Amino acid sequence: MEKSGRARSAVDVLVVGAGVIGLSVAWRCRQRGLSVTVVDPAPGSGASRTAAGMLAPVTELHYGEQPLLELNLASAARYPAFAGELEDVTGRSIGYRRTGTVVAAWDAADLAALRDLAGFAGTLGHPVQALTGRELRSLVPGIAPGLPGGLLAPDDHQVDNRRLHAALLAAVTGAEARLVDAPVARIDVGGGRARGVITADGTSLPAGTVVLAAGAHSGRVAGLPDADRPRVHPVRGQTLRLRMSADTMPPLIVRGTVKGSPVYLVPRATSLESGPPTGELVIGASSEEAGFDCTPRAGAVYELLRDAQSLLPAVSEAELVEVSTGLRPGSPDNAPLIGRSRTEGLVIATGHYRNGVLLTPITGDGVAALLADGALPPELLAFSPERFAPQEVR
Structure with a gap:
């Protein structure tokens, strides 16, 4: 340049x-x-x-x-x-x-809201698959126990x-x-x-x-x-990058709303360059109206980790590699x-x-x-x- x-x-x-x-x-x-x-x-x-x-x-x-x-x-x-x-x-x-995306419901009310949204998507000609709790755990073996179900969007990559x-x-x-x-x-x-x-x-x-x-x-x-x-206008967002073992990595994107707070977990391809197989998990994203201030906020990091671990308990054993902050153009x-x-x-x-x-x-x-x-x-x-x-x- x-x-x-x-x-x-x-x-x-x-x-x-x-x-x-x-x-x-x-x-x-x-x-x-x-x-x-x-x-x-x-x-x-x-x-x-x-x-x-x-x-x-x-x-x-x-x-x-x-x-x-x-x-x-x-x-x-x-x-x-x-x-x-x-x-x-x-x-x-x-x-x-082309891994697809799972949206996990936190509770029965959340599951009902997800199914309403699925019905709305279906009316627009874009159906998604409703999942029972058992089907959810089959798709994402490490998902937290007790979640009532969710949705699968196979074309969200x-x-x-x-x-x-x-x-x-x-x-x-x-x-x-x-x-x-x-x-x-x-x-x-x-x-x-x-x-x-x-x-x-x-x-x-x-x-x-x-x-x-x-x-x-x-x-x-x-x-x-x-x-x-x-x-x-700027909307500040923080994402986290974690390193975790390949056997605990979710096989596809996992999204959910934990007690009203949205969170997503995006698995990257694993690496075999040295040592045991590992992969990168991207967790995001906070959404804050903070002007053009890109200062990382500790509370946002805590909240993302808390909510991600609520959906995927193995997150607690992962290595925190990076916190990044950026401004979305809203x-x-x-x-x-x-x-x-x-x-x-x-x-x-x-x-x-x-x-x-x-x-x-x-x-x-x-x-x-x-x-x-x-x-x-x-x-x-x-x-x-x-x-x-x-x-x-x-």
């Missing part, structure tokens, strides 16, 4: 942000023959790193979010081809695993988000996009259109189109007209903002909240189609940034 420091000739597309969303946009734009620059002082250091990598369109379903469900399902359907292509291009595994980011970064550099390691001081807007960005050291990076994909920070980038400031309706802004030459791709990894393929494809062909694909039209009123600077 190169430093800024001198003026450059204009490129077709300049992407602000090198998380999985920004990189997927850059990669697909390069494949469409567009020249691309990506600007980010610390690629992959935000939500892309903290995420757990769940591809969970069904088990993330909430009442009233049917359009988002359809978008999530459409992106999930692209993942096998997307993963295969990315791995072929880069020679890097992204840890795509996972990817290793950090491997995904590394592969996308390799794909972008391999496609000869320019990466600039610098903070963006402001979007350069003049004459009613975005003309590029100015970096913190004063370097001008001109572009035909600027794609704003800076996650939770997208609304704070200077130079944006008030009418185009994305309606995103939006007023929990759905992404993808498309042209009111300012000519400025495209928005942010606000993916808890579905950023899942929506990586469809966002990259959609923005590249918009810039190469002049129109956003129909499945993304409902997620225009213009559906919200302008946001004031915070």
Whole structure:
């Protein structure tokens, strides 16, 4: 990655942000023959790193979010081809695993609520399988005794988000996009259109189109007209990474709500490099409205471990390897903002909240189609940034 420091000739597309969303946009734009620059002082250091990598369109379903469900399902359907292509291009595994997801009920009332949700999903054409307590224990042998049952979503899969980011970064550099390691001081807007960005050291990076994909920070980038400031806000999340023996690792993703607190456990592939077989278990995620403060909170770590152990007792014997904190880009309706802004030459791709990894393929494809062909694909039209009123600077 190169430093800024001198003026450059204009490129077709300049992407602000090198998380999985920004990189997927850059990669697909390069494949469409567009020249691309990506600007980010610390690629992959935000939500892309903290995420757990769940591809969970069904088990993330909430009442009233049917359009988002359809978008999530459409992106999930692209993942096998997307993963295969990315791995072929880069020679890097992204840890795509079609393991399915179990949602464990904590008590009888929780089980009834889960079955209501399953019925709702079924009315939308996406059935899940109800599980008895015995069936739950058969699927996840180490699950806590006494849980009354749950649900199985066989098509809710996972990817290793950090491997995904590394592969996308390799794909972008391999496609000869320019990466600039610098903070963006402001979007350069003049004459009613975005003309590029100015970096913190004063370097001008001109572009035909600027794609704003800076996650939770997208609304704070200077130079944006008030009418185009994305309606995103930071939602702090903490995830834990544990090392545990392969024989105690759950065979598929386990989710649940323990006394009102949601928790998930995502097993990574085991390693046989040295010593006895071990694997990584990702536990998440707290959800806190704390502004842009990324300070880890001890109470959140305790709560995640407590609730995870309540579902999978073997967690108590695992080695705590890492606590990571990041900011999800939330939006007023929990759905992404993808498309042209009111300012000519400025495209928005942010606000993916808890579905950023899942929506990586469809966002990259959609923005590249918009810039190469002049129109956003129909499945993304409902997620225009213009559906919200302008946001004031915070």
